[in-house]
Amino acid sequence: MQSAAALEVAGLVKRYGDKTAVDGLDLTVERGTVTAFLGPNGAGKTTTVETCEGYRRPDGGTVRVLGLDPVTQGSELRPRIGVMLQSGGIYPTARAEETLRHMATLHAHPLDVPALMERLGLGSCGRTPYRRLSGGQQQRLALALALVGRPELVFLDEPTAGLDPQARHATWDLVRDLRADGVTVLLTTHHMEEAEELSDEVAIVDGGKVIAQGPPDVLCKGGAENTLRFAGRPGLDLPSLLKALPTGTEAAELHPGSYRLTGTVDPQLLATVTSWCAQNGVLPDRISVERRTLEDVFLELTGKELRS
Ligand SMILES: Nc1ncnc2c1ncn2[C@@H]1O[C@H](COP(=O)(O)OP(=O)(O)OP(=O)(O)O)[C@@H](O)[C@H]1O
Numbered sequence: 001m002q003s004a005a006a007l008e009v010a011g012l013v014k015r016y017g018d019k020t021a022v023d024g025l026d027l028t029v030e031r032g033t034v035t036a037f038l039g040p041n042g043a044g045k046t047t048t049v050e051t052c053e054g055y056r057r058p059d060g061g062t063v064r065v066l067g068l069d070p071v072t073q074g075s076e077l078r079p080r081i082g083v084m085l086q087s088g089g090i091y092p093t094a095r096a097e098e099t100l101r102h103m104a105t106l107h108a109h110p111l112d113v114p115a116l117m118e119r120l121g122l123g124s125c126g127r128t129p130y131r132r133l134s135g136g137q138q139q140r141l142a143l144a145l146a147l148v149g150r151p152e153l154v155f156l157d158e159p160t161a162g163l164d165p166q167a168r169h170a171t172w173d174l175v176r177d178l179r180a181d182g183v184t185v186l187l188t189t190h191h192m193e194e195a196e197e198l199s200d201e202v203a204i205v206d207g208g209k210v211i212a213q214g215p216p217d218v219l220c221k222g223g224a225e226n227t228l229r230f231a232g233r234p235g236l237d238l239p240s241l242l243k244a245l246p247t248g249t250e251a252a253e254l255h256p257g258s259y260r261l262t263g264t265v266d267p268q269l270l271a272t273v274t275s276w277c278a279q280n281g282v283l284p285d286r287i288s289v290e291r292r293t294l295e296d297v298f299l300e301l302t303g304k305e306l307r308s
Pocket residue numbers: 016019020021039040041042043044045046047048
């Protein structure tokens with residue numbers, strides 16, 4: 001029987017000497033979904049993904065990928081997964097197309113190589129040696145190598161880092177197509193917009209643990225940090241406005257005449273603000289209600305300090 005989830009990681013621990021890189025991490029990725037794996041530098045994402053790919057042995061916990069143990073059942077698992085590495089693993093003087101053709105021969109039912117190259121905008125550089133490809137072309141070749149074997153599950157490590165907007169959108173379309181074909185995608189990225197655009201689920205990792213997981217809109221709705229912005233004359237009496245609003249609401253004049261309220265922004269709060277404005281002879285201009293972005297949630301959960 002097929003295991004329900006594509007990826008099941010429970011209590012994963014991975015140490016490098018004294019350093020605990022992954023510290024009891026739990027992650028479930030359902031089949032046919034796109035999950036964005038987010039976290040500050042050094043949070044343990046790559047270590048987790050490499051353990052799922054079978055490149056590293058866990059020091060604790062269990063990892064099941066497509067129901068298989070990547071360490072003891074690696075040879076059964078490898079033909080069924082696609083791995084996009086950020087760099088390395090490609091022979092520098094090998095030509096783009098021959099590299100992809102070689103990878104295709106390792107799979108039973110590969111995609112059509114010229115069609116895939118065309119799709120990824122590599123049609124004109126088939127004869128170019130890997131080291132002569134631009135950074136973005138190398139990136140796209142790495143993506144093609146991950147996909148050519150028609151994997152059931154793909155690990156994409158920062159697939160659009162360094163790509164121009166055209167190539168980024170082409171990559172996003174490709175990820176959407178993979179999902180439509182029922183392929184499971186685990187996408188490591190530092191681009192919050194990319195995570196919001198593409199993923200069904202987001203898992204935020206910090207300190208070697210998943211600290212939040214859920215669909216992006218649910219994560220963004222959680223908490224009370226919505227924002228109401230409006231413009232009015234400079235120097236409004238914000239303490240007086242705050243007295244009319246629920247405790248916990250915060251107000252700031254970001255620059256003269258531009259105001260931001262944060263808190264539980266609901267219809268009642270909007271009504272209170274406009275009524276306070278009416279009582280104070282203020283005609284609020286450009287009122288907007290904004291929900292939290294994934295980046296707001298990410299920074300709230302992981303803090304703003306730089307990680308070493
Ligand atoms: N081979 C290694 N030897 C020793 N320490 C390592 C090794 N690989 C990673 N680490 C350490 O383990 C921790 C987790 O690293 P990892 O690369 O998994 O994080 P990451 O979330 O992928 O970071 P980034 O976003 O920067 O790629 C870091 O503190 C890192 O320095």
